Amino acid sequence: MRTPHHLDAHPRPNPYEELAALDDGPLEETPLDEFLTEERDAGAEDAWAPPDHRRGGKRRRKNRFAGLPLAVKAVVGLVVLASFAALGDRWAVLYAEHRAADTLKDRLDLAAAPEVEIGGFPFLTQLADKRLDSVKVTVPDVAADRVSLAKVSATAHDVRLNADGLTSVRGADVPRFDGDVQLTFADLNRELGASQVKFTGEGRDRVRANGTLPVAGHNLRLRAEARIQRQGERGIATEIGKMRLDIGDLATYRPGTRASEGLHLTPKGTADLARETRKAKALLSVPAIVQRMGVPEATVREALADDGKLVELTGSPRFARQAAGLNLIDLALENPGVMRRLGLDPDLLDSLAGLTRPVLADRLSLAFELPEPEQGNVRLQDVRVEEDGIRVRVSGSGLTVGK
Numbered sequence: 302m303r304t305p306h307h308l309d310a311h312p313r314p315n316p317y318e319e320l321a322a323l324d325d326g327p328l329e330e331t332p333l334d335e336f337l338t339e340e341r342d343a344g345a346e347d348a349w350a351p352p353d354h355r356r357g358g359k360r361r362r363k364n365r366f367a368g369l370p371l372a373v374k375a376v377v378g379l380v381v382l383a384s385f386a387a388l389g390d391r392w393a394v395l396y397a398e399h400r401a402a403d404t405l406k407d408r409l410d411l412a413a414a415p416e417v418e419i420g421g422f423p424f425l426t427q428l429a430d431k432r433l434d435s436v437k438v439t440v441p442d443v444a445a446d447r448v449s450l451a452k453v454s455a456t457a458h459d460v461r462l463n464a465d466g467l468t469s470v471r472g473a474d475v476p477r478f479d480g481d482v483q484l485t486f487a488d489l490n491r492e493l494g495a496s497q498v499k500f501t502g503e504g505r506d507r508v509r510a511n512g513t514l515p516v517a518g519h520n521l522r523l524r525a526e527a528r529i530q531r532q533g534e535r536g537i538a539t540e541i542g543k544m545r546l547d548i549g550d551l552a553t554y555r556p557g558t559r560a561s562e563g564l565h566l567t568p569k570g571t572a573d574l575a576r577e578t579r580k581a582k583a584l585l586s587v588p589a590i591v592q593r594m595g596v597p598e599a600t601v602r603e604a605l606a607d608d609g610k611l612v613e614l615t616g617s618p619r620f621a622r623q624a625a626g627l628n629l630i631d632l633a634l635e636n637p638g639v640m641r642r643l644g645l646d647p648d649l650l651d652s653l654a655g656l657t658r659p660v661l662a663d664r665l666s667l668a669f670e671l672p673e674p675e676q677g678n679v680r681l682q683d684v685r686v687e688e689d690g691i692r693v694r695v696s697g698s699g700l701t702v703g704k
Contacts, residue, residue, distance in 0.1 A: 394424045405438065415440040433460040433473075445669040449488050451690065455480030457700075475677070475700040482671070485690035489667065498523060498665070502686045506530065508539075510665055514546060517652040521554070522547040525665055529691060534680045536670040537693065541662035546653070551644055552629065556658040563628035564653060571624045574643070575615040578608060583642040584624070585611075590632060590639070594623040630654055667691070676701045 402414040421434030464470040498512030532538035604611040633650035677699035
């Protein structure tokens with residue numbers, strides 16, 4: 302049998318009652334509580350709604366424009382009108398330039414329409430006054446004798462129009478104009494050099510030609526110099542000088558009749574002659590050659606009989622000068638065998654005999670003449686050699702275009 306528990310006569314306290322005893326009563330409101338309460342009350346009175354930006358923006362723009370002074374509005378209107386007027390004027394210029402280019406192409410029989418540029422502003426006012434400040438015309442690829450002018454550019458000043466109204470222009474009077482004529486080396490190389498001779502600038506008034514020239518089946522190296530000068534009021538003349546044709550390293554041909562001209566051995570050619578006994582004996586065996594060289598006959602007989610004497614004779618500086626002074630063209634017809642032993646083709650020498658200075662000069666001539674107008678005059682002012690070609694300054698007066 303269990304032993305009954307002993308009950309305590311003093312019961313334990315209730316913990317909730319102890320907590321309640323600690324409560325001092327209701328708390329007082331703090332400033333923070335008052336602030337939050339005011340915010341909630343204000344939010345409850347006014348409901349939130351999105352702002353109407355569209356209506357406000359229109360109202361602002363309208364107010365700004367309405368607030369502009371009358372003078373500013375007038376200036377804006379004038380600017381707009383001026384812009385439209387300028388645009389219309391430019392369209393009229395483009396149309397007039399196009400019509401003028403087509404007319405010049407037909408009347409000058411050009412392959413392509415030239416470039417026309419009308420200067421001055423406004424154009425419509427000038428047209429109504431039948432006067433243009435300036436008109437620039439550029440024509441490419443103009444044939445001039447044997448060559449083609451790469452570009453002819455001229456600017457007419459104070460042009461007087463022969464017209465009825467704004468749309469009917471029959472012609473024009475040009476009291477004064479100036480311009481440029483350009484002849485490029487690229488065109489010269491193609492037309493005169495046939496891709497074998499190249500022209501390059503050499504100073505202010507000289508053009509150098511270098512290349513090859515085929516003669517009797519041989520390609521001879523060509524060197525020449527052309528001096529460019531004005532001829533009269535409309536022409537360009539070229540004086541060809543320092544022409545020479547090199548036959549390898551053996552001989553050089555200079556067209557002409559002077560002692561320094563003709564066909565002569567080069568220093569290398571005379572050195573080869575001195576070293577090769579066969580060539581030296583072939584040359585000394587011709588009495589006419591020996592006489593021209595001024596070598597004593599006794600010395601020649603000894604040299605032909607004794608190789609040592611031959612080497613002694615041909616190795617002397619005097620013999621080299623005498624051999625280089627021989628004009629081989631003169632000896633070619635009488636002694637073709639000797640020329641062949643020296644390494645020269647007799648057919649080539651025959652062709653060189655006919656290749657005179659005028660013939661060579663004609664092949665390299667850069668001369669041309671500007672056409673003479675029916676009315677007025679055209680004059681060449683200045684000729685200058687530049688890096689890419691020849692440039693000629695021109696001027697004129699009293700020209701009439703159309704009727």
